[in-house]
Amino acid sequence: MRKSDLPYISIKEASEAIRSGEVSPVELTASAIDRIKRLNDVLNAYVSVFEQSAVEEATKAEAEIRAGKWLGPLHGIPLSLKDIFYVKDTITTAGSPILKDFRAEYDATAVRRLREAGAVFVGKTNLHEFAYGVTNVNPYFGPTKNPWNLDRITGGSSGGSAAAVAAGMCLASLGTDTGGSTRIPAALCGIIGFKPTYGLVSKHGVLPLAWSLDHVGILARSIWDVSILLEAIAGYDPMDSTTAFSKPFEVKRVEGLEVKKLRVGIPADEFLEPLQEDVGKLFWNSLEKLEAEGWQVHKLDFRYFEHVSACRYIVLLTEAASFHADWLRRSPELYSEELRHRLMLGLLVPSDVYLKAQRARKALVREFLRAMKEFDLIACPTTRVTAPRIGEEKILIKGTELGVRLALVRLTEPFNALALPAISMPCGMSKDGLPVGLQMVSKPFSDDLLLAAALAYEEITGNRYKRPPL
Amino acid sequence: MVHESEDLAKVIKAYLTLLGIHPSDEMLSKLSRDLNGVLKISKAFNDVVSHEEEPAIFFFSKVESDEKK
Numbered sequence A: 001m002r003k004s005d006l007p008y009i010s011i012k013e014a015s016e017a018i019r020s021g022e023v024s025p026v027e028l029t030a031s032a033i034d035r036i037k038r039l040n041d042v043l044n045a046y047v048s049v050f051e052q053s054a055v056e057e058a059t060k061a062e063a064e065i066r067a068g069k070w071l072g073p074l075h076g077i078p079l080s081l082k083d084i085f086y087v088k089d090t091i092t093t094a095g096s097p098i099l100k101d102f103r104a105e106y107d108a109t110a111v112r113r114l115r116e117a118g119a120v121f122v123g124k125t126n127l128h129e130f131a132y133g134v135t136n137v138n139p140y141f142g143p144t145k146n147p148w149n150l151d152r153i154t155g156g157s158s159g160g161s162a163a164a165v166a167a168g169m170c171l172a173s174l175g176t177d178t179g180g181s182t183r184i185p186a187a188l189c190g191i192i193g194f195k196p197t198y199g200l201v202s203k204h205g206v207l208p209l210a211w212s213l214d215h216v217g218i219l220a221r222s223i224w225d226v227s228i229l230l231e232a233i234a235g236y237d238p239m240d241s242t243t244a245f246s247k248p249f250e251v252k253r254v255e256g257l258e259v260k261k262l263r264v265g266i267p268a269d270e271f272l273e274p275l276q277e278d279v280g281k282l283f284w285n286s287l288e289k290l291e292a293e294g295w296q297v298h299k300l301d302f303r304y305f306e307h308v309s310a311c312r313y314i315v316l317l318t319e320a321a322s323f324h325a326d327w328l329r330r331s332p333e334l335y336s337e338e339l340r341h342r343l344m345l346g347l348l349v350p351s352d353v354y355l356k357a358q359r360a361r362k363a364l365v366r367e368f369l370r371a372m373k374e375f376d377l378i379a380c381p382t383t384r385v386t387a388p389r390i391g392e393e394k395i396l397i398k399g400t401e402l403g404v405r406l407a408l409v410r411l412t413e414p415f416n417a418l419a420l421p422a423i424s425m426p427c428g429m430s431k432d433g434l435p436v437g438l439q440m441v442s443k444p445f446s447d448d449l450l451l452a453a454a455l456a457y458e459e460i461t462g463n464r465y466k467r468p469p470l
Numbered sequence B: 001m002v003h004e005s006e007d008l009a010k011v012i013k014a015y016l017t018l019l020g021i022h023p024s025d026e027m028l029s030k031l032s033r034d035l036n037g038v039l040k041i042s043k044a045f046n047d048v049v050s051h052e053e054e055p056a057i058f059f060f061s062k063v064e065s066d067e068k069k
Helices: A003-008 A011-020 A025-043 A051-066 A109-116 A159-166 A183-189 A223-233 A251-256 A277-292 A305-330 A337-348 A351-374 A404-409 A447-461 B002-018 B025-047 B061-068
Strands: A046-049 A078-082 A120-125 A149-153 A172-177 A192-195 A215-220 A263-266 A296-299 A377-381 A394-397 A400-403 A422-429 A435-441
Touching: A003 A025, A011 A025, A011 A223, A025 A046, A025 A051, A025 A078, A025 A120, A025 A159, A046 A159, A051 A120, A078 A159, A109 A120, A109 A172, A109 A223, A120 A159, A159 A172, A159 A183, A159 A215, A172 A192, A172 A223, A183 A192, A183 A215, A183 A404, A183 A422, A183 A435, A192 A223, A215 A223, A223 A251, A223 A447, A251 A447, A263 A277, A263 A351, A277 A296, A277 A377, A277 A422, A277 A435, A277 A447, A305 A337, A305 A351, A305 B025, A337 B002, A337 B025, A351 B025, A377 A447, A394 A404, A400 A404, A422 A447, A435 A447, B002 B025
Parallel strands: A078 A120, A078 A172, A263 A296, A263 A377
Antiparallel strands: A046 A120, A172 A215, A192 A215, A192 A422, A377 A435, A394 A400, A422 A435
């Protein structure tokens, strides 16, 4: 293995190389930190770098492995965390000056579980202000830049994590996803972004945006890497009352599943369109390849996507406003004008409207699962467009002018309100050299089937992570 | 229509002031417009919500009973 390849290897390759002694955790961590030092001024992916503690953790991992105490495939692997996860004794800003001095007293459960699996944390990544938005143009820390084109956004709100993973500044990262915040930046940066079933992964120690929509997400460069991270962090947590008593997630279940001839539902054009020409073309090309391998692709009969989006909008407005009300009262000037407006609007939503949205949500979940009965998966593009320019507010697609937010979030947000597992995978490159993402969604707690299908998709289509020209 | 919108802006201002939040006039008019939008959107829920429908609950009862121990 060449040293220049180290920043880009998968966790699987890194783990095998560590076990065989070909690479040490200290070398691997140093390579990620070197890459951060070289690229962070350009990309603005990290808001804090844990150089000293990362080297200490890697040194400890190396000693343990040498002493025969290998903890598993994450032992000695350098990861990053969106700056919304609590890490004991370090600052968690959530991308806002309001929390510039907030030092967490404990590790988030997901962080603790990764630490117990031997992972090394190299730093915390930039995000949209309080994770409330999808561009990652942060008014406090500045925009994160897309590794494929520095004039373009990464998407967000886990945009720093996506840029870091795409550019080899860590091997994988944890993000969050309330309407697409893991899948959107993954699609725009050409990596994999996975949001598990609601309740599979604990959110304890993750600063909330909207409790009933928030999910911990995983950003990585291969499906196996996503699976191994999920195995480490999934499962019931007494500190998070929304976690479920599901069977523990195991990578071997993904590897053992038979996924030939899967039945794939495609939402109607009213939901999908308008799509940028290259996005549509690459999506349909990928589906043709799957069909050629025996996958059955049919239209999904579900007419209520608009209703699901409306539910998510109202729930998001209201829950976020409830969480932020005290800070908004005390320090309104510390919010961007856009966020201040959204939070004030959320405070005005009548309780009847919020509860009706939650009641509608229950009926819509039932209706969606009924429509999914004939299918194993749903597939659609992750976003309607490739990465917009930094500062761009409107985009023209096939003669229709759309706001950037809507163009990015419309195809991902329903699956937060429906609490379903969803994944974005690379689906090729547009003519102007920007990544396109394909999203697949499965039924509640069918995360293993979804990842097995994603693995098969990778093999059939050949659509995998590519290195950006940095 | 103009009166309704002005009335709504007054209600919004009074309510937010009560909460200790003081929006600018420009923001008030935007809030009034967007709140109208929210209320309009929410009418669509009548298509799918029956009278008996309960809200989506994402808290698992077993956990709640564990916490009481």
